[in-house]
Amino acid sequence: MCVKGLKTAALVVVALVIVSVGLAYIAGMQVQRTLLNPEFCGKLVDQVNLGSAIQGMLREQMREEITKGEDAEQLDIIFDSMAGAFPPEWIEQQAKMALHDFIPFITGESDAVTAAIDLQERKDHLEEELLGRLEEMPTEQLEDSPFSPGTLQRDVAEFVQEMELPEELYVADLTEGMSEEAGHTVNIVRTGTAMFRFVPYLLFAVLLVFCYFLAGMSGGMKWFGACTATAGLIFILGLVVFRAAFLPAAAQEIAHSEDMPLDPDAVLSSVDSVLVHMYAFPVYYALIGVLILVAGIVLGRQGV
Secondary structure, rough: OHHHHHHHHHHHHHHHHHHHHHHHHHHHHHOOOOOOOHHHHHHHHOOOOOHHHHHHHHHHHHHHHHHHHOHHHHHHHHHHHHHHHHHHHHHHHHHHHHHHHHHHHHHHOOOOOOEEEEEEHHHHHHHHHHHHHHHOOOOOHHHHOOOOHHHHHHHHHHHHHHOOOOEEEEHHHHOOOOOHHHHHHHHHHHHHHHHHHHHHHHHHHHHHHHHHHHHHHHHHHHHHHHHHHHHHHHHHHHHHHHHHHHHHHHHHHHHHOOOOOOOOHHHHHHHHHHHHHHHHHHHHHHHHHHHHHHHHHHHHHHOO
């Protein structure tokens, strides 16, 4: 009786460990399927209209730094020219390229960030955009601007040159300025990703062996399968509760936030799509647990 009680207690402990490891495994897989997935992150870039948001932030920043009492209408021509030379679609395309290069680096799949953004073509477009808009301006307005009607093409070329835009922008240059904390976080992600490739499966194998020794082939599979299914169902329940209880509150906070550079509706839609995307894996995980449980029941009926 005492031995049976100890086995039951040990099985309960193992069951709790199986559920805990299962929840951690599902959470890790969700991170890999979303935040550490370049394709998924690229879709989010489209959903939140990142290109338009960056254009808006740069316009406001440049207006604050450049205007300072000058004619804002004339400066709008420069802003609009830059928007035409660096359209939202181009910005989003470069962001996706950087993600496809940077994410494998932080996960340890590549040793360096090698992507480069070609700006020379954009600089040429900027000259064309600015020159075209200035040529449409009345002569009297041009005389009050930094650009002279007689030397318009040369002035535009000099203006773009003074912006000191590089011919290429290397993504690696952006990572060099990371803080020590950010670099430490990258190292943690790389280590965690490397361990995640084998540690969970090793733990599952060890826990399954424990179940076998404590409850036999049939009983062990039933315990392991039931706990695996439970972990998947708990994660699904957590997602349902979060969407129902916390997402509306977050929507209100985002809607009233003055510091949100992105479209609040687009952000909330993206968050909701991420949560919907997260349902798939725990459902599969729970179904695997159910299959193991059913296999244990069938083996039990066969006397195994």
